[in-house]
Amino acid sequence: MVSAQASWIDASMYCPRPATVRCTSAAMIAILNGHWGLAKILIDHGSDVNDGSLPLAADVKNLDFLRPAQDRVETVTALDVIEDMLDKGAKPDSTLPGPIPVLHNFGTNVKGPVDSTALYRAAKASDVTVVKLLIAK
Numbered sequence: 001m002v003s004a005q006a007s008w009i010d011a012s013m014y015c016p017r018p019a020t021v022r023c024t025s026a027a028m029i030a031i032l033n034g035h036w037g038l039a040k041i042l043i044d045h046g047s048d049v050n051d052g053s054l055p056l057a058a059d060v061k062n063l064d065f066l067r068p069a070q071d072r073v074e075t076v077t078a079l080d081v082i083e084d085m086l087d088k089g090a091k092p093d094s095t096l097p098g099p100i101p102v103l104h105n106f107g108t109n110v111k112g113p114v115d116s117t118a119l120y121r122a123a124k125a126s127d128v129t130v131v132k133l134l135i136a137k
Contacts (some may be wrong), residue, residue: 014071031057037076040084049090054098057082058118062125082118082130091132093117 028046030039039057043049061078086092095115122130
């Protein structure tokens with residue numbers, strides 16, 4: 001049931017230059033732009049949680065400029081999404097599989113090297129809560 005839906009969700013990936021840039025899933029785009037509620041919906045409906053979304057979420061969670069606009073009420077937090085991904089089988093030692101295209105987050109790239117794990121990214125940001133979550137898994 002979920003697999004048919006998941007294949008549809010993950011098939012809609014953004015691939016500007018398939019030979020040089022890794023495809024980016026809809027969940028990764030939502031995470032990169034701080035749309036945690038949308039990311040959770042996509043993950044809950046079967047988006048691949050091992051596509052690089054976990055280290056990306058650990059990084060984006062700690063970007064100072066990424067706060068919801070006053071007219072946008074986010075009831076889902078980055079921590080909710082990270083916990084959801086871990087509960088759905090995301091590997092704590094996963095890394096970004098390649099460069100992420102710069103999207104709508106003010107042209108800022110994620111902080112860590114492409115091959116750094118979610119744990120590295122959380123530790124670099126002094127995010128004790130996420131570090132403890134990752135170690136527990």
